[in-house]
Amino acid sequence: MTGDRMQPKAEETLTSSECRDLYRVAGIMIPASEEFGVPGADDPIIFADILRSFGRDLDDVRAALAQIAASAGGDFAAVDEPCAEALVRQACGRGDAAAAALGRAILQCYYRDDRVLRSLGHEPRAPFPKGHTVEQGDWSLLDAVRGRPQLWRDDRAG
Amino acid sequence: MAKNETVDVLIIGSGASGAAVAWSLAETKMRILCLEQGDWMKPADLPSNGRDWEARRYADFDISPNRRGRETDYPVNDADSPMKVANFNGVGGGTVFYTAHFPRMHPSDFRVRSLDGVGDDWPVSYWDLEPFFAENDRMMGVSGLAGDPGVPPRQPPMPPVPLGKTGTRYARAMNTLGWHWWPSDTTVATVEYEGRAPCINLGHCTPGCAQGAKASTDITYWPLALRAGVELRTRCRVREITTNEHGMAAGAVYYDAEGKEQFQPAEVVIVACNGIGTPRLLLNSASGRFPNGLANSSGLVGRNLMLHPWPQVLGYVEDSLDGGRGPMTVMWSKQFYETDPSRNFVRGYTLQFARGTGPVNEAVVSTAHGRLPWGKDHHRVYRTLLDHRLLIGVACEDLPEECNRVVLDPVLKDSHGIPAPKIEYRISENSRRMMEHGIARATDILQAAGATNIYASRTVLNSPGHLLGTARMGHDPERSVVNAWGRCHDVKNLFIVDGSVWVTSGGVNPTSTIQALALYIADSMKQRLATLFD
Numbered sequence: 001m002t003g004d005r006m007q008p009k010a011e012e013t014l015t016s017s018e019c020r021d022l023y024r025v026a027g028i029m030i031p032a033s034e035e036f037g038v039p040g041a042d043d044p045i046i047f048a049d050i051l052r053s054f055g056r057d058l059d060d061v062r063a064a065l066a067q068i069a070a071s072a073g074g075d076f077a078a079v080d081e082p083c084a085e086a087l088v089r090q091a092c093g094r095g096d097a098a099a100a101a102l103g104r105a106i107l108q109c110y111y112r113d114d115r116v117l118r119s120l121g122h123e124p125r126a127p128f129p130k131g132h133t134v135e136q137g138d139w140s141l142l143d144a145v146r147g148r149p150q151l152w153r154d155d156r157a158g
Numbered sequence: 159m160a161k162n163e164t165v166d167v168l169i170i171g172s173g174a175s176g177a178a179v180a181w182s183l184a185e186t187k188m189r190i191l192c193l194e195q196g197d198w199m200k201p202a203d204l205p206s207n208g209r210d211w212e213a214r215r216y217a218d219f220d221i222s223p224n225r226r227g228r229e230t231d232y233p234v235n236d237a238d239s240p241m242k243v244a245n246f247n248g249v250g251g252g253t254v255f256y257t258a259h260f261p262r263m264h265p266s267d268f269r270v271r272s273l274d275g276v277g278d279d280w281p282v283s284y285w286d287l288e289p290f291f292a293e294n295d296r297m298m299g300v301s302g303l304a305g306d307p308g309v310p311p312r313q314p315p316m317p318p319v320p321l322g323k324t325g326t327r328y329a330r331a332m333n334t335l336g337w338h339w340w341p342s343d344t345t346v347a348t349v350e351y352e353g354r355a356p357c358i359n360l361g362h363c364t365p366g367c368a369q370g371a372k373a374s375t376d377i378t379y380w381p382l383a384l385r386a387g388v389e390l391r392t393r394c395r396v397r398e399i400t401t402n403e404h405g406m407a408a409g410a411v412y413y414d415a416e417g418k419e420q421f422q423p424a425e426v427v428i429v430a431c432n433g434i435g436t437p438r439l440l441l442n443s444a445s446g447r448f449p450n451g452l453a454n455s456s457g458l459v460g461r462n463l464m465l466h467p468w469p470q471v472l473g474y475v476e477d478s479l480d481g482g483r484g485p486m487t488v489m490w491s492k493q494f495y496e497t498d499p500s501r502n503f504v505r506g507y508t509l510q511f512a513r514g515t516g517p518v519n520e521a522v523v524s525t526a527h528g529r530l531p532w533g534k535d536h537h538r539v540y541r542t543l544l545d546h547r548l549l550i551g552v553a554c555e556d557l558p559e560e561c562n563r564v565v566l567d568p569v570l571k572d573s574h575g576i577p578a579p580k581i582e583y584r585i586s587e588n589s590r591r592m593m594e595h596g597i598a599r600a601t602d603i604l605q606a607a608g609a610t611n612i613y614a615s616r617t618v619l620n621s622p623g624h625l626l627g628t629a630r631m632g633h634d635p636e637r638s639v640v641n642a643w644g645r646c647h648d649v650k651n652l653f654i655v656d657g658s659v660w661v662t663s664g665g666v667n668p669t670s671t672i673q674a675l676a677l678y679i680a681d682s683m684k685q686r687l688a689t690l691f692d
Contacts, residue, residue, distance in 0.1 A: 028532070028533065029532040029533070029536075030532070030536055031533065031536075033537045035537070035538075036537045036538075038537060053213065055217050056217060056225070056227070057216075085533065088532065089532065089533075092525075092532055095526070100526065103522065103525050103526075103532075104216060104522050107518055107521040107522050107525065108210075108212060108213040108216070108518050108522070109213075110521075111212075111517040111518045111521050112209055112210065112212070112213070112518065116517075120517065120541070121545075122517060125209070126206060126208050126209050126211055127206040127211060127360040127361060127362055127368075128204075128206040128207050128358075128368040128369060129368075129369075130358075131358025131359050131360055131369070132358070132359040132360070132361060132484065133359065133483075134322045134480055134483055134484035135320065135322055135323065136320045136321060136322075137320055137321025137322050137323065137326040137329075138321065138326045138329070138330075139321060141326065141329040141330060142329070142340070142341075144333045145307070145332075145333075145339060145340060146305060146307075148307045148338065149307065150307050151307055151308045151492050151495070151496065152264050152265065152266070152308060152309055152310060152492065152495070152496065153264070153265065154265060154310075155265045155269045155272075155283065155284070156265070
């Protein structure tokens with residue numbers, strides 16, 4: 001699946017070093033899990049989707065990656081795993097527009113992956129045209145409300 | 159500048175109110191033209207057709223015009239406001255982009271000065287509008303259930319949306335607390351209705367309904383208005399309304415789809431651009447005769463902006479609920495709507511009960527709130543959130559204050575070089591007290607429903623998008639912009655029919671009342687055709 005409508009042109013996507021850093025960041029933010037049978041956000045299919053789906057967030061994602069790289073002394077690839085995890089946590093904790101865009105760029109692709117959705121009990125498909133079933137629920141609960149005194153104020157009353 | 163043939167009635171804006179007025183006036187057989195800056199929406203282009211349906215709500219279907227940034231949008235400087243602007247520009251306007259929650263204002267909302275000593279009374283009453291509420295319910299197609307003790311009697315033409323697992327959970331909690339609840343009125347078709355297919359629970363109502371079950375005026379009023387002879391021109395952005403030597407509106411200058419400047423002369427001009435677009439247009443129409451903006455001798459054009467502070471309180475239960483499937487809004491409570499002297503605020507609020515949300519939105523919101531961690535614990539925590547969410551919105555009445563206003567930004571312009579609006583807004587102390595009360599009661603309900611991990615957002619970014627009060631109606635020309643039937647005090651062939659004419663805001667989603675008021679104004683015009691300008 002793709003985010004076709006937001007697909008940037010090739011020259012509008014990340015540089016190779018930004019790609020490398022993002023790949024590592026994605027794997028730290030959402031790692032694969034054997035327990036839940038899901039890939040990480042650095043899975044090749046998911047990561048390819050992320051790379052082509054930045055759309056209007058590209059500049060902010062770049063800014064977030066630049067912040068992380070700067071915090072790593074200019075070379076995020078060179079820091080060890082505990083340090084990398086701490087730097088990613090620190091970047092995400094800023095809560096600014098760049099951090100939000102980075103998180104969104106990863107989440108919007110991770111949570112539309114077929115394998116991830118199936119693991120959550122969701123069908124991997126668009127909502128339309130099949131839709132979903134919603135049960136009516138327990139309408140007898142309304143009996144407790146029917147016949148109660150009027151709550152609204154009648155401005156015509158004296 | 160190209161000049162067009164004169165029309166009898168020029169309507170600017172094709173959204174909730176513009177469409178209703180166009181349809182209503184069509185029976186007069188006058189020549190009616192509507193200019194709309196956006197496009198027709200195609201059902202096949204709506205997000206729920208694709209696997210990227212959630213991502214698009216952060217992109218070309220974002221509720222904020224500033225982020226959405228379509229060619230048909232205009233920017234809004236909302237840096238000086240804790241609440242941001244939401245809208246949509248296209249045929250149907252904001253009705254394309256709403257949750258379809260369709261409560262009416264209450265009778266007391268039109269009498270706030272008399273009943274509670276705040277704000278101002280409206281020059282019309284609920285009962286003046288009642289037949290137009292009913293007519294609008296039929297035209298838009300409302301689903302709901304008669305017999306609600308919380309609101310005046312009404313007869314929704316379709317049965318309500320399902321309670322589902324989520325609504326049942328709320329209902330049990332409300333019965334435990336002994337508080338009022340009732341299935342919401344919505345404009346979601348629950349059965350076949352006037353050519354509309356019934357809801358199939360796409361669960362993504364707000365940015366357009368691919369099924370066509372949600373009423374928006376492009377599929378309700380407009381097909382009938384066009385068949386009755388009204389002309390609608392899209393991609394036409396109005397720059398200003400011009401006036402003649404008699405101080406009457408002469409027509410409008412606009413940019414057509416090719417960017418060419420045109421002049422459209424008209425005998426009557428009706429503005430339907432809502433609470434931001436309307437004052438922007440009037441202020442941009444300043445001239446030697448109207449140096450402070452058109453119809454602005456009162457100085458109130460742009461003032462008294464009301465946005466409905468709308469805290470949201472959410473929590474999570476152990477059971478799996480409806481999640482993001484089904485219409486978002488399921489029920490309302492009017493328990494705290496009317497003024498109670500024992501509280502530390504006047505007026506009140508509706509509680510609006512929502513289902514959950516989709517996988518991406520749950521993850522984005524929950525990471526932002528800090529309850530969903532990154533790293534190895536992400537998957538375990540996420541599985542306690544998705545499809546387990548309860549969310550209650552607190553729809554607070556926002557009282558009018560002149561300091562809350564729309565002005566023209568001195569720098570920001572749209573793609574045609576037209577000055578953009580800037581909003582200056584603060585949340586009042588009365589509203590803050592009301593918000594805290596509502597948050598506390600919503601928390602009580604969530605706890606009664608067995609929810610934990612409860613979180614309150616006091617202002618929700620780009621929500622709710624209710625833009626009201628900036629060209630208020632009234633009898634006194636020094637204290638209002640339009641009279642009791644929508645005609646500008648200063649310009650007798652200029653009418654305003656949208657949410658900007660509201661005097662107070664009530665504690666409900668405004669679309670139903672905006673449309674009822676528009677139909678009322680159109681009816682008033684039809685009854686006065688021979689003396690319209692007297």
